Amino acid sequence: MRNKIIRLVIFGLFAVITVELFYVQIISGRRYYHLSKHNRIRIVPLEGGRGRILDRNGKIMADNRPAYHVMVMPQDIEDIKMLFAFLSKVLNVEQKIMMRRYRQKKLTPFTPVVVAQNIERKKAMELEEHKYRFPGLMVQEGSKRFYPSHKNSAHVLGYVGRISQAKRERYQEYGYTPQMIVGHLGVEEYYDDHLRGDQGGVQIEVNSRGKQVRLLSLKDPTKGKDISLTIDSGIQSISQEILEERRGAIVIMDMANGEVLGLTSSPSYDPNDFVQRDNAKKLSVLFSNQEAPLLNRTIKGVFPPGSVFKVPVAVSALESKKINANTSFMCEGHHTLGGIRFGCTHVHRLQNLVESLAHSCNVYYYRAGLKLGADWIYKYARLLGLGRLTHIDLPYEKKGKLPHRRKRLLTARRWYTGDTLNFSIGQGDILTTPLQLVRMMAIVASEGTMVQPHVVKTIGKHIVKDHDFKRQIKISKDTFRTIKKGLRATVTDYSGTAHVLDLKEIYVAGKTGTAQSSRDKEHHAWFVGYAKGETKNVAFCVFLEHGGSSQNACVLARKLLLRMKEESLI
Amino acid sequence: MKRNLTQKIWIYTTLIIGMGLLALYSASFENVRVPHKIFFDQLICALGGMVIMYLFGRVDYRKFYDAAYIFYVLNILLLVWVLVSGRDALGARRWIDIAGVNFQPSELTKLSLILFLGRYFSNRRPTLSFDLLSKTQMLWRNLIWPFILTAGSMLLIFKQPDLGTSLLLLGIFIVMVFSAGLEYRYFLGFLGGFVAIAPFAWKVLKPYQKDRLLVFLNPNIDPLGAGYTIIQSKIAVGSGQIFGKGWLSGTQNQLNFLPERHTDFIFSVIGEEWGFVGALLLVYFYFALIKCGLDIADQVKDKFGTLVTIGIVSILTLQVIINIGMVMGVFPIVGLTLPFVSYGRSSFLIFIIMMGFLINLSKRRTIF
Numbered sequence: 055m056r057n058k059i060i061r062l063v064i065f066g067l068f069a070v071i072t073v074e075l076f077y078v079q080i081i082s083g084r085r086y087y088h089l090s091k092h093n094r095i096r097i098v099p100l101e102g103g104r105g106r107i108l109d110r111n112g113k114i115m116a117d118n119r120p121a122y123h124v125m126v127m128p129q130d131i132e133d134i135k136m137l138f139a140f141l142s143k144v145l146n147v148e149q150k151i152m153m154r155r156y157r158q159k160k161l162t163p164f165t166p167v168v169v170a171q172n173i174e175r176k177k178a179m180e181l182e183e184h185k186y187r188f189p190g191l192m193v194q195e196g197s198k199r200f201y202p203s204h205k206n207s208a209h210v211l212g213y214v215g216r217i218s219q220a221k222r223e224r225y226q227e228y229g230y231t232p233q234m235i236v237g238h239l240g241v242e243e244y245y246d247d248h249l250r251g252d253q254g255g256v257q258i259e260v261n262s263r264g265k266q267v268r269l270l271s272l273k274d275p276t277k278g279k280d281i282s283l284t285i286d287s288g289i290q291s292i293s294q295e296i297l298e299e300r301r302g303a304i305v306i307m308d309m310a311n312g313e314v315l316g317l318t319s320s321p322s323y324d325p326n327d328f329v330q331r332d333n334a335k336k337l338s339v340l341f342s343n344q345e346a347p348l349l350n351r352t353i354k355g356v357f358p359p360g361s362v363f364k365v366p367v368a369v370s371a372l373e374s375k376k377i378n379a380n381t382s383f384m385c386e387g388h389h390t391l392g393g394i395r396f397g398c399t400h401v402h403r404l405q406n407l408v409e410s411l412a413h414s415c416n417v418y419y420y421r422a423g424l425k426l427g428a429d430w431i432y433k434y435a436r437l438l439g440l441g442r443l444t445h446i447d448l449p450y451e452k453k454g455k456l457p458h459r460r461k462r463l464l465t466a467r468r469w470y471t472g473d474t475l476n477f478s479i480g481q482g483d484i485l486t487t488p489l490q491l492v493r494m495m496a497i498v499a500s501e502g503t504m505v506q507p508h509v510v511k512t513i514g515k516h517i518v519k520d521h522d523f524k525r526q527i528k529i530s531k532d533t534f535r536t537i538k539k540g541l542r543a544t545v546t547d548y549s550g551t552a553h554v555l556d557l558k559e560i561y562v563a564g565k566t567g568t569a570q571s572s573r574d575k576e577h578h579a580w581f582v583g584y585a586k587g588e589t590k591n592v593a594f595c596v597f598l599e600h601g602g603s604s605q606n607a608c609v610l611a612r613k614l615l616l617r618m619k620e621e622s623l624i
Numbered sequence: 625m626k627r628n629l630t631q632k633i634w635i636y637t638t639l640i641i642g643m644g645l646l647a648l649y650s651a652s653f654e655n656v657r658v659p660h661k662i663f664f665d666q667l668i669c670a671l672g673g674m675v676i677m678y679l680f681g682r683v684d685y686r687k688f689y690d691a692a693y694i695f696y697v698l699n700i701l702l703l704v705w706v707l708v709s710g711r712d713a714l715g716a717r718r719w720i721d722i723a724g725v726n727f728q729p730s731e732l733t734k735l736s737l738i739l740f741l742g743r744y745f746s747n748r749r750p751t752l753s754f755d756l757l758s759k760t761q762m763l764w765r766n767l768i769w770p771f772i773l774t775a776g777s778m779l780l781i782f783k784q785p786d787l788g789t790s791l792l793l794l795g796i797f798i799v800m801v802f803s804a805g806l807e808y809r810y811f812l813g814f815l816g817g818f819v820a821i822a823p824f825a826w827k828v829l830k831p832y833q834k835d836r837l838l839v840f841l842n843p844n845i846d847p848l849g850a851g852y853t854i855i856q857s858k859i860a861v862g863s864g865q866i867f868g869k870g871w872l873s874g875t876q877n878q879l880n881f882l883p884e885r886h887t888d889f890i891f892s893v894i895g896e897e898w899g900f901v902g903a904l905l906l907v908y909f910y911f912a913l914i915k916c917g918l919d920i921a922d923q924v925k926d927k928f929g930t931l932v933t934i935g936i937v938s939i940l941t942l943q944v945i946i947n948i949g950m951v952m953g954v955f956p957i958v959g960l961t962l963p964f965v966s967y968g969r970s971s972f973l974i975f976i977i978m979m980g981f982l983i984n985l986s987k988r989r990t991i992f
Contacts, residue, residue: 056803060934061918067945068911072904078862078952079900086862090896 101196102251105278107211107241109287110315110511114202116211116242121198122178125166126156130190137188144180145170172198172330199329205322206290209350210283210448210509212240213325238328239350241281241509243449248513251278279514284313292617293318296610301599303351303488304614309496309584309591312505312521314446315623316594317489319351351599353444353451356485360569361414361551361604362582363435363480365498365537367423368407370434372533376425379536382406385417389475396420396475411540412550414566416479423478428459428469431477437527438494439504440486446507447521454490457483481570488595491582495564496593498541499584501534502527541565541583552581552608559619561586564611566604576600579607585615587624629916629986630681636913637677637964637979641670643906644965647893650872651886662886662967669969673976680980681987688739688981689746689928696740696773702729703780730781730789731970735977737774737793738800738935744770745804746927766806767814771797787829788958792942799938800931853889854953861895861903861952868899886967888959891951906965910944920986929985936978 078086107116124141131137138156142149152169159167173181181193199214201207217225217234234253237246254275293304297320306316321343327336340347349355371377385402388395398416402409410418423431436442441456457477462469476482489507497504508521541563544550551566564583571578579601584593596611618624645667652660688695706729745766774797782790802811826834863869885893895903917937924930940963947962949955961968963975 056805057918057921057930057934060799060803060938064914064918064937064941067941068907068914071907071945071948074949074952074954075861075895075900075903075907078858079864079895079903080866083862083865083900086859087865089859090863 100254100256100273100275102253102275103197103277104199104214104235104251105249105280105514107249108280108282109285109290110283110313111286111288112282113287115207115283115285115287117200117202118197119200120175121172121196122175123168123194123196124170124173124178124181125168125192125194127166127190127192128160132189137191140184140188141169141181141191144177145173166192199325201325201329203287203290204324204326206294206318207285207287208240208322208325209319209352210240210285210290210317211325212237212242212244213328214238214242215328239348239450240448241283244447245281245510245513249278249281252276281510281514282512283509284308284315284511285317285509286315286623288621288623289316289618290318292316292614292621292623294320294322296613296617300601301345301351302601303355303597303599304595304610305352305488305492306592306594307489307492307496307505307507309500309505309593312496312507313511314507314509315590315592317352317509319349319355321345321347323347350448350450351597352488353446353448354487355599356452356454356487357578357597357599358482358484358569358571359440359480359486359491360567360578360580361416361480362491362565362567362580363440363484363486364411364414364419364478365541365565366435366438366440366494367419367426367431367478368411368537368540369438369498369529369533370430371422371426372407372536373434373529374426374430376430377407377422379407381422383410383418383421385415387417389417389420391420391472391475394472396472407536408540408543409547411537411565412543412547414544414551419478420475423474424471426478428457428474428477432456432458434529437529438497440484440490440494442490444487444489444493444507446489447510451489452487454487455483455485480567488582488597491580492593492595495582495584495595497527498534498537499563499591499593501531501538502529538563545583551604552583552611554605554608554612555581555583555615557612557615560615560624562611562615566608568604571600576602579604581607581611583611585624587619588622590624592624629920630983632916633913633979633982633986636909636916637976638674640906640909640913640964641673643894643902643909644890644962645670646871647890647897647965648886648967650897651890651893653872665969666967666972669972673972676973677976677980677983680977681983683980683984685929685932685981685984686926689743692736692739692743696736696777699729699733699736700777700780703733703777705729707780707783728970730784730786731974733777733781733789733793734796734939735974737777737796738932738939738978741770741774741797741800741804742928742931742935744773745800745931763810766804767801767810770801771814782828786959788946788960791958792939792946792960795942796935796939800935803931803934853957857889857892857951858953860892864896864899864903866900868895868897868902871897888947888957888961888966889951890966891948891962894965895951907944907948910940910963914941914944916986917982920982924985932981933985936982940975940978 103118106114106118109115124145126137134153138149138152141147142152145152147170156167156169159169178193181191185191185193201211201213203211214235214237217236221236222234237243237249242249252275254273256272289306293306293316297304297318299321302320304316304318305314307314323340327333327340372379382404384404385398385400387401388397390396396416399414402413402415402417405413405415405418407418409415435456441454443451443453445451457473459469459473462473473482477484493504493507504525504527506521506523508518510518510521512518544552544565545555545562547553550556552562552564555562555564562583562585564581567578567580567582569578569580577600579598580595581597581604582593582595584591594611594614596607596614598607598610601607615624645663648666649663652663774793778790778793781793798815801814806814891903891906894906898905914937917933917940921930921933921937924933943960943963946955946958946960947966950957950960961971964972966972
């Protein structure tokens with residue numbers, strides 16, 4: 055009985071399908087046949103327009119400008135040779151190349167083929183004038199991305215371009231299509247979902263001359279949302295100017311809330327180069343450049359911190375109660391371990407903690423490190439955020455490396471006491487990003503408050519609150535106060551390593567670092583510190599890759615702060 | 625009579641596969657987007673499938689009764705594995721590699737669910753339990769428990785995300801629970817429940833899934849995306865008219881109009897090139913094959929056999945009807961293949977195995 059019902063239902067379904075087939079193929083068959091014969095239906099995509107990117111003061115950092123594309127409708131072409139001869143004359147592109155491009159891209163007789171993109175306005179007008187002579191030729195108005203700040207802020211912003219194969223496959227189910235323009239690197243990539251508008255389009259029926267007969271359907275495109283950053287474009291251009299073309303990075307962060315005011319990596323590149331088509335040569339130079347201009351050194355470059363790492367070592371020494379603020383060690387200019395000399399910059403004689411920070415005495419930290427052991431240093435360095443992602447809202451951040459004594463047991467190289475000595479002065483296996491050190495310095499300066507570094511303030515009209523949280527680190531305030539005395543002494547002390555930064559106008563404190571990289575190259579120069587400006591307190595870092603002595607970084611930091619003060623940016 | 629049914633299944637399956645291969649040849653003929661290689665791929669698959677079908681036809685299906693539960697559990701583990709270690713982190717996760725061969729466990733679930741429900745319901749005889757069990761207990765045993773167990777795999781497949789297969793499993797469950805003899809009022813109540821929760825289910829869908837459903841209601845909403853496919857496939861099928869444009873000469877097809885024409889939209893190629901006559905012939909072959917299944921279901925004496933047959937028949941019907949309906953714009957695009965015709969190894973293999981079961985069932989029925 056039950057199976058009879060199932061049988062009847064199945065018969066019914068098949069009857070419905072047969073009737074539907076009959077209806078589609080026989081009754082409306084003629085109409086569909088007609089439609090397929092001349093496929094008169096055309097789809098004209100309408101771009102949604104990408105949201106703009108603004109800096110913290112509302113200055114535009116990424117904008118859209120009108121652009122003109124040349125398209126050809128294959129089925130309407132009368133004389134293909136004439137058409138391309140004309141096009142090559144106007145656009146200054148060889149006819150053969152254009153023809154080849156056209157053949158590669160041609161899909162169906164009724165899908166327009168884009169033969170040239172982003173042509174000049176003048177040329178677009180010229181083509182438009184002669185359009186009537188060449189049926190099938192179309193000039194479409196679109197938009198292209200423009201970055202008014204050019205080289206400044208390239209690493210924060212990123213650029214836009216065609217979606218990559220790998221990414222398209224991954225995101226296909228989420229509405230990403232081939233040929234789609236998406237953000238690459240920086241804010242453009244991280245916030246692509248918000249910036250990207252929804253593509254719309256019209257479906258039209260045309261007559262045999264390609265003129266629109268009627269509008270079949272329309273889907274309105276929607277514009278992407280504008281994003282405003284915490285970045286100050288004024289600071290960005292100063293940083294870029296100061297770094298010139300030297301390899302290095304400058305990070306400036308508001309200590310109170312983690313807003314990143316400046317994030318500059320040098321050498322930089324012009325994101326507009328990526329927007330321009332037919333620019334392969336210029337781009338391949340960028341990609342193969344030894345100086346790696348595409349690398350965002352502030353979050354993706356990992357370097358040994360050198361003496362800057364003495365700050366976390368001092369924190370762990372005080373917190374673990376192995377030494378106190380008055381503990382002194384004698385510096386003879388070197389420390390000998392197992393017959394190997396571990397050197398110091400000078401013969402500092404008797405040093406206490408504050409002095410040791412101010413003079414960056416290696417011997418003090420060798421001795422302190424030996425008392426402490428590598429595990430204590432690891433614990434507090436990690437608490438201060440080293441070897442961990444800062445989770446800044448930019449893609450592809452690196453977390454660097456913080457060596458762990460016990461993890462070494464798994465590898466062939468054991469952890470020797472010499473490793474502890476190197477670790478104590480920020481050498482050896484340890485690698486950090488400039489941003490990590492800035493965050494660390496912000497924790498020290500604010501006496502234990504960890505903020506979330508971020509570059510985006512608002513999306514559309516919505517204020518982003520995701521980064522607003524603060525966390526109190528479990529380290530006593532007294533420890534931080536002692537350290538801060540040392541950091542201030544670095545600047546104020548007559549023999550402090552960063553005495554050039556002793557400015558009347560601004561309160562500055564910090565730590566220098568000269569990190570050995572490889573034998574035959576110059577050292578890395580660091581200055582990581584904090585400054586109290588009129589409007590905000592900032593933690594900042596000036597880093598020069600293979601920049602020689604830390605003194606070079608200090609000089610740049612001085613210039614930077616003075617310029618910022620001059621233009622009253624802090 | 626007995627030989628007859630076995631032979632019929634062989635004949636119709638072979639005819640459908642043959643038509644499918646011809647269509648696939650045409651769909652990949654001198655085509656840039658669909659490589660011709662897939663035709664040979666499918667050809668090898670078809671030949672290997674015939675051998676597998678023959679072998680399954682010889683194995684006593686009751687052996688599968690014993691393995692049904694374990695099989696289902698293993699299948700669920702596979703589905704979990706797909707979700708955990710799927711080939712991709714963000715996109716659809718439907719594939720796993722077993723010894724270098726890609727496989728879709730969700731296809732396997734179609735078979736294992738049928739076997740599982742077949743065994744579950746054949747153990748219970750709801751109409752004969754008299755008053756030994758209370759009404760609530762009965763309901764739990766005959767409807768709610770099996771539904772929860774089915775819903776488990778449905779949910780895992782839905783997460784992949786594959787809405788089509790997930791709903792297909794629900795279809796199998798409904799048909800089998802009906803066939804197993806659930807009282808009408810409960811059955812209708814169950815269906816009514818689904819209608820009631822449909823609005824809430826809407827919220828769970830992914831944006832693109834919602835789009836597809838909306839577009840189905842009005843193809844003009846999204847002329848560039850899913851709506852485009854519906855319109856173009858309708859044009860393709862309709863333009864075939866009575867006798868079609870001839871093999872290898874369908875313009876819609878040859879001009880790269882349809883994005884998925886070798887898989888989900890293969891029927892549009894048949895409709896366009898062979899016209900109403902060809903399309904109807906294919907539909908008739910399916911119908912005849914399904915009718916064989918229904919005849920077997922009537923003749924098989926044990927309950928497990930009947931239920932499995934009904935399950936196989938229902939899945940075959942559902943996929944054929946939904947796929948053809950989808951190509952003609954009667955159903956939303958849910959990504960279900962046309963059995964034996966669409967390109968795709970997992971799907972092909974599962975249906976071949978099902979046919980093997982049917983052959984076996986048609987042979988064994990006199991033993992009881």
